Amino acid sequence: MMDAKSIAEERLIVEVLRYRPEEDAAPVMESYEIPYIDGMSVLQALQYIKDYIDGTLSFRWSCRMAICGSCGMMIDGKPQLACQTILRAGDVRSLRVEPLKHFPIERDLVVTMSDFVSKVESIYPFIIPRSPRTPAEGEYLQTPAEMARFENFSDCINCMLCYAACPQFGENPNFLGPGVFALLQRYNGDSRDAGQNKRMELVHTENGAWSCTAVGHCSDVCPKHVDPANAVNQNKTNSALDFFLRFLPRRGQSERGV
Amino acid sequence: MRRPYLRPIDSLWWAKPPYLAYTLREATGIAIGAYALVLLAGVICLAVSENAYDAWLRFLASRWSLALHAIFLVAMLFHVWTWFAIMPKTMPRLVIGGRYVEPRLITATGVAIAALASLVLLVIALRILQ
Amino acid sequence: MKVMVVDMVIVGAGGAGLRAAIAAAEADPTLNILLVSKVYPMRSHTVAAEGGSAGVVRPDDSLEHHFNDTVTGGDWLCDQDVVDYFVAHCTEEMVRLEHWGCPWSRKPDGHVNVRAFGGMKIERTWFAADKTGFHMLHTLFQTSIKYPTIKRLDEHFCTELIVEDGRCHGVVAIDIASGEFTFVAAKAVIIATGGAGRVYQQNTNGGIVTGDGMAMAYRQGVALRDMEFVQYHPTCMPGSGLLFTEACRGEGGILINKDGYRYLQDYGLGPPDPWPRNKAMELGPRDRLSQAFWHEERKGRTIATPHGAAVHLDLRHLGAKKLRERLPQICELAESFLGIDPAEKPIPVRPAVHYTMGGILVDGETATALPGLYAVGECSSIGIHGANRLGSNSLAELSVFGKVAGESAARCARSLPPGPIATLEKQADDVCRRAINLIRTETGGERLAILRDAMAESMEMGCGIYRLGPQMKKTCDTLAELKERYRQLQLYDTSLGWNTEWLAAIELGYQIDVAQAIAHSALNRKESRGAHSRIDGFEQRDDANFLKHTLAAYRADGPPAISYRPVNITRSPPGKRAYGAEGERLDPHRKEQSHDGR
Numbered sequence: 001m002m003d004a005k006s007i008a009e010e011r012l013i014v015e016v017l018r019y020r021p022e023e024d025a026a027p028v029m030e031s032y033e034i035p036y037i038d039g040m041s042v043l044q045a046l047q048y049i050k051d052y053i054d055g056t057l058s059f060r061w062s063c064r065m066a067i068c069g070s071c072g073m074m075i076d077g078k079p080q081l082a083c084q085t086i087l088r089a090g091d092v093r094s095l096r097v098e099p100l101k102h103f104p105i106e107r108d109l110v111v112t113m114s115d116f117v118s119k120v121e122s123i124y125p126f127i128i129p130r131s132p133r134t135p136a137e138g139e140y141l142q143t144p145a146e147m148a149r150f151e152n153f154s155d156c157i158n159c160m161l162c163y164a165a166c167p168q169f170g171e172n173p174n175f176l177g178p179g180v181f182a183l184l185q186r187y188n189g190d191s192r193d194a195g196q197n198k199r200m201e202l203v204h205t206e207n208g209a210w211s212c213t214a215v216g217h218c219s220d221v222c223p224k225h226v227d228p229a230n231a232v233n234q235n236k237t238n239s240a241l242d243f244f245l246r247f248l249p250r251r252g253q254s255e256r257g258v
Numbered sequence: 259m260r261r262p263y264l265r266p267i268d269s270l271w272w273a274k275p276p277y278l279a280y281t282l283r284e285a286t287g288i289a290i291g292a293y294a295l296v297l298l299a300g301v302i303c304l305a306v307s308e309n310a311y312d313a314w315l316r317f318l319a320s321r322w323s324l325a326l327h328a329i330f331l332v333a334m335l336f337h338v339w340t341w342f343a344i345m346p347k348t349m350p351r352l353v354i355g356g357r358y359v360e361p362r363l364i365t366a367t368g369v370a371i372a373a374l375a376s377l378v379l380l381v382i383a384l385r386i387l388q
Numbered sequence: 389m390k391v392m393v394v395d396m397v398i399v400g401a402g403g404a405g406l407r408a409a410i411a412a413a414e415a416d417p418t419l420n421i422l423l424v425s426k427v428y429p430m431r432s433h434t435v436a437a438e439g440g441s442a443g444v445v446r447p448d449d450s451l452e453h454h455f456n457d458t459v460t461g462g463d464w465l466c467d468q469d470v471v472d473y474f475v476a477h478c479t480e481e482m483v484r485l486e487h488w489g490c491p492w493s494r495k496p497d498g499h500v501n502v503r504a505f506g507g508m509k510i511e512r513t514w515f516a517a518d519k520t521g522f523h524m525l526h527t528l529f530q531t532s533i534k535y536p537t538i539k540r541l542d543e544h545f546c547t548e549l550i551v552e553d554g555r556c557h558g559v560v561a562i563d564i565a566s567g568e569f570t571f572v573a574a575k576a577v578i579i580a581t582g583g584a585g586r587v588y589q590q591n592t593n594g595g596i597v598t599g600d601g602m603a604m605a606y607r608q609g610v611a612l613r614d615m616e617f618v619q620y621h622p623t624c625m626p627g628s629g630l631l632f633t634e635a636c637r638g639e640g641g642i643l644i645n646k647d648g649y650r651y652l653q654d655y656g657l658g659p660p661d662p663w664p665r666n667k668a669m670e671l672g673p674r675d676r677l678s679q680a681f682w683h684e685e686r687k688g689r690t691i692a693t694p695h696g697a698a699v700h701l702d703l704r705h706l707g708a709k710k711l712r713e714r715l716p717q718i719c720e721l722a723e724s725f726l727g728i729d730p731a732e733k734p735i736p737v738r739p740a741v742h743y744t745m746g747g748i749l750v751d752g753e754t755a756t757a758l759p760g761l762y763a764v765g766e767c768s769s770i771g772i773h774g775a776n777r778l779g780s781n782s783l784a785e786l787s788v789f790g791k792v793a794g795e796s797a798a799r800c801a802r803s804l805p806p807g808p809i810a811t812l813e814k815q816a817d818d819v820c821r822r823a824i825n826l827i828r829t830e831t832g833g834e835r836l837a838i839l840r841d842a843m844a845e846s847m848e849m850g851c852g853i854y855r856l857g858p859q860m861k862k863t864c865d866t867l868a869e870l871k872e873r874y875r876q877l878q879l880y881d882t883s884l885g886w887n888t889e890w891l892a893a894i895e896l897g898y899q900i901d902v903a904q905a906i907a908h909s910a911l912n913r914k915e916s917r918g919a920h921s922r923i924d925g926f927e928q929r930d931d932a933n934f935l936k937h938t939l940a941a942y943r944a945d946g947p948p949a950i951s952y953r954p955v956n957i958t959r960s961p962p963g964k965r966a967y968g969a970e971g972e973r974l975d976p977h978r979k980e981q982s983h984d985g986r
Contacts, residue, residue, distance in 0.1 A: 021259060022259055058887070063435060065631070066724065068436065086725065101265070101267075105263045117542070125530040125533060127487070141497070143494060147494060149353075154523065155519075170271065214348075216344065230351075259884065
């Protein structure tokens with residue numbers, strides 16, 4: 001008796017770049033064939049491989065809803081979040097999955113993240129208050145218009161897709177990079193913060209805003225519409241202004257990048 | 259055991275999508291520079307002698323020069339377009355009268371002003387020629 | 389094996405763990421504090437919380453209202469003294485977060501805005517768009533970077549607590565990247581590892597929510613309390629279980645069945661109009677809404693989808709503008725994963741497991757019965773959620789009790805002498821050996837996924853929205869069997885570095901233990917209360933026999949030992965848990981003047 005499901009069942013070829021440092025000298029492409037269900041995500045495809053075909057496949061994932069930022073990888077040559085890359089009926093017969101470009105590979109689809117996290121930590125990514133306030137005095141007032149000035153930059157999920165898209169980061173791994181600049185501008189643009197001068201030191205350097213040549217691909221691949229290209233390029237203006245105006249007495253609490 | 263593996267980057271990244279458009283944009287800068295040299299040559303010839311200047315004018319009218327200037331024109335137009343396309347990225351989000359100004363509007367305004375300025379210059383230049 | 393000696397170690401770097409670290413660093417800048425997490429802090433599952441965090445601000449609101457909503461919502465299983473402390477400190481913590489940069493959504497005048505939420509009489513839910521947990525977590529993580537005394541071991545997986553002479557002395561962790569072990573010796577240990585929702589098939593949780601800390605404490609003799617109370621969130625994506633925040637309903641969304649009928653009015657939550665109305669219809673508590681779905685499915689009034697039955701969450705009447713402004717992430721979720729624009733079409737939703745009310749038994753200072761060990765956040769049971777948690781109380785819990793935990797543990801670290809490192813190291817060596825032994829080279833065992841799927845399916849069948857004695861018993865038996873089969877687990881990855889199959893195997897061990905605590909606690913509670921609802925003769929709440937907390941104690945060879953402890957009732961005696969029109973009629977505060985909640 002023919003099973004209707006098995007006749008109709010489609011198969012998907014998934015090619016994955018594998019790397020097991022304890023065994024492999026260099027990364028090698030491996031191919032898997034899995035049952036394909038319409039609407040499945042690339043993450044679900046990888047989970048199927050790990051659960052039922054090859055338990056040695058390692059990859060980062062968690063929330064499955066594009067908010068934790070764990071599952072960034074190159075899917076058919078484009079940096080994407082695996083959980084949010086949905087495969088629809090008829091479109092796809094095969095898939096190529098590789099770890100995020102421009103990062104060293106630790107294992108399979110897992111890349112080294114520690115440098116990125118160090119860069120995040122280096123930019124004073126916290127409110128340096130413009131004026132002190134105790135909790136008893138209640139919240140700082142901030143209008144929706146003031147919040148709109150930095151809100152999109154605060155949406156960054158640290159997925160690092162923008163780093164895979166940025167060719168200047170590929171050339172210079174010490175470049176602070178789009179994501180870190182988004183976070184920097186998130187604080188610089190926050191009306192409650194007065195840390196712009198402190199952060200300016202990092203913006204001025206060769207690894208700061210001046211490594212960027214406005215390719216703009218980072219903003220194209222960002223899954224959260226953060227627009228990191230804007231964050232970096234605004235700061236070229238800020239850096240230049242800061243340089244030329246440095247002879248003037250510091251306005252101290254003045255706003256930058258207005 | 260950790261043994262991170264760094265994949266070499268593609269040395270021809272700039273020649274392939276999605277970066278090819280960016281490379282062409284940057285290349286227009288070379289065309290601008292080349293055009294500036296042509297104009298500089300004209301200024302220098304003017305300072306040297308009337309003969310030198312006439313030679314420069316003859317060069318300008320030649321077929322090679324016309325072809326070169328056609329390339330310059332295309333490059334200049336692309337340069338203007340991409341210049342204003344990237345301009346919104348270099349500034350904080352613009353809010354006018356409480357409303358957020360879309361980047362496309364900024365680009366369109368810039369291109370419109372450039373077009374208008376070009377038109378005015380063209381009219382003036384044609385008037386002078388008459 | 390590396391050895392690190394610190395003053396305080398915090399296992400888990402989500403909202404609660406980070407808040408505890410900051411509190412400890414502020415309480416005592418001389419202490420060295422170590423945060424150990426199996427993922428980078430911004431990946432912690434706090435990041436996925438959407439709706440908001442509670443804190444009384446409106447002049448017509450009061451701590452008394454928040455207290456009553458919480459105790460009623462918890463079906464009187466809350467420890468009322470702890471609830472009093474909680475509601476009194478929420479607002480201060482939310483303000484503190486704001487000072488640290490949390491981008492709370494604002495009113496036009498610049499003050500923080502609050503919105504309506506399920507089971508809350510008056511609007512008191514602070515929100516940051518519809519990504520509150522994301523913003524709180526990133527604010528806490530970025531703020532923690534300010535303190536030089538807070539250090540982290542990122543991507544280190546904790547396997548066991550080190551306990552000697554009746555005191556907790558630290559934890560052993562695997563460096564995920566290399567597979568090497570580190571023994572962290574500490575004078576105070578805080579567990580902040582989150583819930584255990586992944587023991588169920590359909591859940592809103594991320595892959596990391598596997599009850600690690602609950603199991604680690606449990607195996608050392610610390611009781612797990614009220615484990616049977618597992619919250620189903622009523623509006624989740626069919627199949628994946630991904631969450632559509634309660635805020636959808638707070639903003640005015642409605643739930644309709646296949647006939648376009650707002651069915652909640654049939655379940656004591658009506659009348660449907662005027663709408664919106666707090667604590668009525670779609671703003672009723674989560675357990676009631678999930679139970680209503682179950683009944684609708686039985687009656688055949690749900691909509692069939694490729695991933696099971698669903699009802700419709702209708703947001704169309706909110707309009708595209710309000711949707712983009714107030715619920716942007718929801719719109720993206722619906723569009724990316726379902727190809728639906730909520731302004732045009734309703735969203736198919738169904739209940740999925742979301743939160744574990746129960747957890748590690750702690751007192752009001754977050755201390756467990758084991759000296760040196762503290763627990764905070766979803767992994768703990770401090771007594772504020774009772775039998776059913778109200779939305780936006782959990783994010784507030786992270787801050788309020790995160791601070792308490794940090795300060796309590798700091799006092800402990802200052803006052804206790806260091807442990808006997810040499811002796812402890814030997815214990816730690818044994819822990820390493822036990823962990824490594826999971827990677828066996830013999831073949832013939834079962835795949836991890838088979839056992840995990842069997843556990844999840846069994847929990848869904850036996851300990852779901854409605855429970856029956858025989859089904860729960862069957863789940864208990866299945867879990868005992870799975871525990872046996874687990875001994876013969878076959879791992880295919882024999883490497884040490886980034887062996888996520890190995891780590892998943894350890895997580896499965898944790899999950900089976902926690903699942904047993906849930907199932908046996910459920911089997912023994914012969915009444916219905918809050919999220920634990922039975923349809924086998926025990927449909928009513930039985931305050932005479934069961935107004936008490938369940939304790940599950942680990943036994944190495946066999947199911948957990950179940951016992952009971954009284955609930956601390958101070959001033960709100962158990963009443964009728966009513967919502968909708970009935971709730972309004974019974975509300976004793978209906979005609980009271982408003983109090984200043986601050």
